[in-house]
Amino acid sequence: MKKESIVPFFAALEAANPTPRTELEYTSVFELLAAVLLSAQATDVGVNKATRKLFALAGSPQAILDLGLEGLEGHIRTIGLYKDKARHLLQTCRILVEQHAGVVPRTREALQALPGVGRKTANVVLNVAFGQPTMAVDTHIFRVSNRTGLAPGKNPLAVEIQLLERVPPAYAVDAHHWLILLGRYVCQARKPRCWKCVVAPWCDFGSKTPAP
């Protein structure tokens, strides 16, 4: 993608969706952290289905701890990778209670020190909860960045660095959500719907898919 295409690219995304937001359901920063941790290799729809009941019963680190491993597994069993996620979330809650007074930390270092929280999850929390211009490169953002040519890096970290360099400051906070939603509903992995894509004029993707 040409350098001069980047501003119109994001201007088009902004025009189509002026105030993008995550589709994960949460009512506190802790619930956001838990929901993002659970969302690895899973759909938001599936995570929300489980967390709606879970958070109604246990919406704080101590309340999750009180569920115990078996109890927590019971609530998230319908989500993929649930054994690892239950164990990691419990350990994370234990650290939050014992080392952070039950409050989600605001630094990348402290976030990534939590079990089950890697670079991508930390970036999402920093962006969504604390308004920082991070680029959380998940499966959607990686694919969209490569296809469009916005950031052609060969691995998630390379793409993240390119996005941080190339996305204009005015778009840096919302870019995360625009790219995610574009990947989820338009630039899909199997069958991209190029005919309904608002950034198609600036996209490098060859042989754009026609309308059905």
Add this chain to the structure above:
DNA sequence: ATCCCGAGGG
């Protein structure tokens, strides 16, 4: 590089 792992879609 490999494992984890259920639900939904094609």
Add this chain to the structure above:
DNA sequence: CCCTCTGGAT
């Protein structure tokens, strides 16, 4: 059946 879904730990 196979692929995909807001990855992280080993």
